[in-house]
Amino acid sequence: MTASAYHLFSDIYQRRQNLKSTQLAAENFMLRDDLIACRGSRGIFPDMVLRTNQNDPMFQGGEFIEIKDARMGYSIASFNSTIPSAYKNIREYITPNSNLYTQIRKSDGNDPYLLETREVYYLVRGYKKTNCKVCLVHGGFFETLSATKNIKSALKDALYDAMQDSNLENDSDAMRSADNVLGFDWKREHLAKAKRINTPR
Structure with a gap:
């Protein structure tokens, strides 16, 4: 069939x-x-x-x-x-x-x-x-943006929120580091691996 x-x-x-x-x-x-x-x-x-x-x-x-x-x-x-x-x-x-x-x-x-x-x-x-x-x-x-662009957008929001909470939003070194991380060739499987990390008991 x-x-x-x-x-x-x-x-x-x-x-x-x-x-x-x-x-x-x-x-x-x-x-x-x-x-x-x-x-x-x-x-x-x-x-x-x-x-x-x-x-x-x-x-x-x-x-x-x-x-x-x-x-x-x-x-x-x-x-x-x-x-x-x-x-x-x-x-x-x-x-x-x-x-x-x-x-x-x-x-x-x-x-x-x-x-x-x-x-x-x-x-x-x-x-x-x-x-x-x-x-x-x-x-x-529904694929209006590539997976890579979606991932980078989410990571950018998370990084900048963390920098703000750490009072580093105006720190040029922190901003440069964040930009370097966002420049990586991000793929969905990188995040999928992070979900499988075992937490200590």
Whole structure:
């Protein structure tokens, strides 16, 4: 069976009446199981990964699906620490010892890292009065700035706030040091590694 974001869209369209219920959590969408390689844990990117297709030259499959569910209005929920982008490297989000890796390997029958670069889609649902809208949006739509620019912007705010709290906002050496740090070639994986640091007990 071929799986891809296009097939997911078709399945969502056919089940659209079921997706209107406010009692149905978005992460529990009843989608065709043969489309899904794995479902993630709540609050951890990605929410779903589609199956890859080994013998279909038209559809590669394997897309990351992140769910954004709004109970009131059409506002899209925060992206938190996962910067939206059109493509993401699976190695940055799914480690070999994770449950997601095991699920994908079992579903696809091969190493998930064989397809490193994955397209990203956002399944967005919102309500306004009695109206419900469900959209499947490519990550490129939200990628207004590169990940590097987003990271540098966040780091700049953090550094300057820390300098202000330390009464160093007018210190030329501190400003120069901050500018040097911001000049590094920052990537998302640098911050991801920081999250995995073990705290002393």
